[in-house]
Amino acid sequence: MAKPLTDSEKRKQISVRGIAGLGDVAEVRKSFNRHLHFTLVKDRNVATPRDYYFALAHTVRDHLVGRWIRTQQHYYERDPKRIYYLSLEFYMGRTLQNTMVNLGLQNACDEAIYQLGLDLEELEEIEEDAGLGNGGLGRLAACFLDSMATLGLAAYGYGIRYEFGIFNQKIVNGWQVVLAMPYDTPVPGYKNNTVNTMRLWSAKAPNDFNLQDFNTGGYIEAVLDRNLAENISRVLYPNDNFFEGKELRLKQEYFVVAATLQDIVRRFKSSKFGCRDPVRTCFEIFPDKVAIQLNDTHPALAIPELMRILVDVEKVDWDKAWEITKKTCAYTNHTVLPEALERWPVSMFGQLLPRHLEIIYAINQRHLDQVAALFPGDVDRLRRMSVIEEGDCKRINMAHLCVIGSHAVNGVARIHSEIVKHSVFKDFYELEPEKFQNKTNGITPRRWLLLCNPGLADTLMEKIGEGFLTDLSQLKKLLPLVNDEALIREVAQVKQENKLKFSAFLEKEYKVRINPSSMFDVHVKRIHEYKRQLLNCLHIITLYNRIKKDPAKACVPRTVIIGGKAAPGYHLAKKIIKLVTSIGDVVNHDPIVGNRLKVIFLENYRVSLAEKVIPAADLSQQISTAGTEASGTGNMKFMLNGALTIGTMDGANVEMAEEAGAENLFIFGLRVEDVQALDQKGYNAQEYYDRLPELRQAVDQIRDGFFSPSEPDCFKDIVSMLLYHDRFKVFADYEAYVACQAQVDQLYQNPKEWTKKVIRNIACSGKFSSDRTITEYAREIWGVEPSDLQIPTPNIPKD
Numbered sequence: 001m002a003k004p005l006t007d008s009e010k011r012k013q014i015s016v017r018g019i020a021g022l023g024d025v026a027e028v029r030k031s032f033n034r035h036l037h038f039t040l041v042k043d044r045n046v047a048t049p050r051d052y053y054f055a056l057a058h059t060v061r062d063h064l065v066g067r068w069i070r071t072q073q074h075y076y077e078r079d080p081k082r083i084y085y086l087s088l089e090f091y092m093g094r095t096l097q098n099t100m101v102n103l104g105l106q107n108a109c110d111e112a113i114y115q116l117g118l119d120l121e122e123l124e125e126i127e128e129d130a131g132l133g134n135g136g137l138g139r140l141a142a143c144f145l146d147s148m149a150t151l152g153l154a155a156y157g158y159g160i161r162y163e164f165g166i167f168n169q170k171i172v173n174g175w176q177v178v179l180a181m182p183y184d185t186p187v188p189g190y191k192n193n194t195v196n197t198m199r200l201w202s203a204k205a206p207n208d209f210n211l212q213d214f215n216t217g218g219y220i221e222a223v224l225d226r227n228l229a230e231n232i233s234r235v236l237y238p239n240d241n242f243f244e245g246k247e248l249r250l251k252q253e254y255f256v257v258a259a260t261l262q263d264i265v266r267r268f269k270s271s272k273f274g275c276r277d278p279v280r281t282c283f284e285i286f287p288d289k290v291a292i293q294l295n296d297t298h299p300a301l302a303i304p305e306l307m308r309i310l311v312d313v314e315k316v317d318w319d320k321a322w323e324i325t326k327k328t329c330a331y332t333n334h335t336v337l338p339e340a341l342e343r344w345p346v347s348m349f350g351q352l353l354p355r356h357l358e359i360i361y362a363i364n365q366r367h368l369d370q371v372a373a374l375f376p377g378d379v380d381r382l383r384r385m386s387v388i389e390e391g392d393c394k395r396i397n398m399a400h401l402c403v404i405g406s407h408a409v410n411g412v413a414r415i416h417s418e419i420v421k422h423s424v425f426k427d428f429y430e431l432e433p434e435k436f437q438n439k440t441n442g443i444t445p446r447r448w449l450l451l452c453n454p455g456l457a458d459t460l461m462e463k464i465g466e467g468f469l470t471d472l473s474q475l476k477k478l479l480p481l482v483n484d485e486a487l488i489r490e491v492a493q494v495k496q497e498n499k500l501k502f503s504a505f506l507e508k509e510y511k512v513r514i515n516p517s518s519m520f521d522v523h524v525k526r527i528h529e530y531k532r533q534l535l536n537c538l539h540i541i542t543l544y545n546r547i548k549k550d551p552a553k554a555c556v557p558r559t560v561i562i563g564g565k566a567a568p569g570y571h572l573a574k575k576i577i578k579l580v581t582s583i584g585d586v587v588n589h590d591p592i593v594g595n596r597l598k599v600i601f602l603e604n605y606r607v608s609l610a611e612k613v614i615p616a617a618d619l620s621q622q623i624s625t626a627g628t629e630a631s632g633t634g635n636m637k638f639m640l641n642g643a644l645t646i647g648t649m650d651g652a653n654v655e656m657a658e659e660a661g662a663e664n665l666f667i668f669g670l671r672v673e674d675v676q677a678l679d680q681k682g683y684n685a686q687e688y689y690d691r692l693p694e695l696r697q698a699v700d701q702i703r704d705g706f707f708s709p710s711e712p713d714c715f716k717d718i719v720s721m722l723l724y725h726d727r728f729k730v731f732a733d734y735e736a737y738v739a740c741q742a743q744v745d746q747l748y749q750n751p752k753e754w755t756k757k758v759i760r761n762i763a764c765s766g767k768f769s770s771d772r773t774i775t776e777y778a779r780e781i782w783g784v785e786p787s788d789l790q791i792p793t794p795n796i797p798k799d
Helices: 007-012 021-038 050-080 098-102 107-117 120-124 136-150 213-217 219-233 247-269 283-289 302-313 318-329 345-350 354-374 379-385 398-404 414-424 425-429 445-451 455-464 474-483 485-510 531-550 571-588 609-617 634-640 653-662 674-680 685-691 693-703 718-723 732-746 749-765 770-782
Strands: 082-086 090-093 130-131 155-161 171-172 175-178 186-188 195-201 291-294 329-332 344-347 395-397 410-412 436-438 519-524 556-563 597-600 619-622 642-647
Touching: 021 050, 021 107, 050 098, 050 107, 050 120, 050 186, 050 195, 050 410, 050 474, 082 136, 082 247, 090 136, 090 609, 098 107, 098 136, 098 186, 098 445, 107 120, 107 410, 120 213, 120 609, 130 770, 136 186, 136 195, 136 291, 136 395, 136 445, 136 770, 155 732, 171 302, 195 247, 219 571, 247 291, 247 345, 247 398, 283 291, 283 318, 302 318, 302 329, 302 354, 302 398, 302 519, 318 329, 318 474, 329 379, 344 345, 345 354, 345 395, 354 379, 354 398, 379 425, 379 485, 395 398, 398 425, 398 531, 410 414, 410 642, 410 770, 414 425, 414 436, 414 653, 445 455, 445 609, 455 474, 474 749, 474 770, 485 609, 485 749, 519 609, 519 693, 531 556, 531 571, 531 597, 531 674, 531 732, 556 609, 571 597, 609 634, 619 634, 634 642, 634 653, 634 749, 642 732, 653 749, 685 718, 685 732, 693 732, 732 749
Parallel strands: 082 155, 082 291, 155 195, 291 329, 329 410, 410 436, 519 556, 519 619, 556 597, 619 642
Antiparallel strands: 090 130, 171 175, 186 195, 344 395
16 A cells, blocks of 8 residues: 655655746745845744745735736736626635635745745645635636636626634534634736736725714714624525525625626726726627626525616616627526525515615516416416515515616536426516526636645646646547556555555544555535435444345445535534434444444544545545536546435436446436426325335434434434435435445446546546636626637736
8 A cells, every 4th residue: 555655755756747946946035035034024943834825825825916917907908708706705715825726836836935944835724714605606706706817807896895704613512513714806817917907895884983972971982883784794694595685695696796897887988097087988888898697596685686786877878788798698596406596575675775676666567567468367377476465475486586687697517407497487488588598607627636646746737738737638648548557556546645645634523543455435515405425324233234134244344424514503413413423423332343333423524625635536526416506616626536426316416427428427316207206296204204114224223312322313313204204215215325326336446447537537527617617607798708819918018
């Protein structure tokens, strides 16, 4: 088994990415020392690792700002169509290493820091994650920003600079308690000198104090007034795939939209760099210069707000304003779960935004008039398609507003886009089929391969060059090399080194001895019933029971790693975390089991932890009920990093199986049509419980307190849900899942064949680059063409 490389061995290896030039190294060292002394006012006698981190961050920033300014100058002078990506979440993670990679500085920084007697990796670990997102939606936005910069698009990310981002997760006795943190940043493209901007708004009170109140003894009121205003950007709502109709959330949504649209209109009016005079007053060409992409319904208020600006402020007539708004806005749908769709009470909305409510009523009336003219007498269709939902509590359906007010509507994987057309927005699709598109999600290969898995990136570059870093489809060049003995050996060795490194991390963090030659079976994502961490739990218990029943029987050793956060108000999700940790407590301390099975719950799963676990994974679990996961992007990250997928035909798994061949994934379980048939027939979990003895044993153990002896009733509500209210049909897929896992075990015992499948998966993952996704958005929705133009570096004079 391969041992981790020592520091000196690492130094002896020459990366195919090239040795940093001596001049670059000397410059980085000089800049580092200058910042340590003059920016941080420290010397080597008193400087802490955090000081060294900041000195390095300032050094890298120096290389960034010139390019950033040059990029903005370039945009003002060329006046391209600008893309505005509006999202309530940007889950950026760490920025330092990503910036070094994209600016081509990493080798120079690595060598310079080494010469200074420091360790670059240790300094990188000091940086906190910028946790301004919950999960997939926010991380997708971050990948998109990277791709937009790499493709040379004049693009801006707009969101909120939350004071408290996603909470840090702490597990105490198996339970989650909440603590909390935030950032703001330029977005560098990969080695093209383009640096785009992500602008995050923070709410500030207009004045520090009302001095009159202060002088008359109203000091507390003065401070409280200030806090009320600033609460708007205080905290990220920690819900994923769940709508919480809180007034503060509605204020946040309007806050980001109002600030952003003022900025967009200001920039539209003053097209030349440095010019503050409004040079454009005609809004006819607004859609030729501005594209607004709504990342789910959270920024939907952009539609009535743009109408308000055009009609009330700029005095454009209604019909022309509506035409401009529709041509400008486009909407991405991210979920089919009914509980996730935003539906604001009209009463709350009217109190907070009375003018916008008037505008929405007017939009809706014109829309319903159009529907009524096309489908006379179809009152039920009018009810289904209205933006205003009648009932005890009148509500505004924000998804309907988005569909009506956009020129393009897209889902995020082919299967999801079909569900959007034929189920979620069926009536709207019948009305305007040309409006509906698919844009399968993608991930940036810079962060999710080059940065997080340099060993694998180097191996691939040695074989096929480095063109795949900006054109991931070039990974197809690996297909003729699937049987290449040297490549098989090198890919397996890189995986083993990543596993050893992650094992050391796990042992340090969780004090559990890990068997690094065991299969690393990884299931990391938000904790939610539809993602079916409970199905994984049932399999773990089944494996445990089999070992206990026949300890002498040979089995494939597994380390099952589960991670993810539960929304603080989602009781059942927190119970699922408690169940995972409780199973781990029993399994990990059972001497009969030994190192054949271990269960780890990864505390505080976040971007920087994903960058560690994904390169080390052997098996990627993507086991949501068919028809519930819009796309998933974790599945793509694992595929690119050499893990094999066990999954249902859901989300992007369908297209992954199509690209790599279904025989190169472990596909199991109900298909979408099977789920629908089962819904019509009526799903009866009891049937499966009665018929399958291993399932019954596992469920009984959970119910009867086997995994919670000090609190025997702890998990009764989980069992009750599984038996009587399980919308996601865990038991229906149990038998197929366990059988499929047996096939996984069988293949894992043949390392060469396993690695061949891994290489095939990597070779076929090219479709899942966010560069491809963004190119499709650019050409088919925004009407712009990606550019490979290199903006001159700051040290080269402009023409």
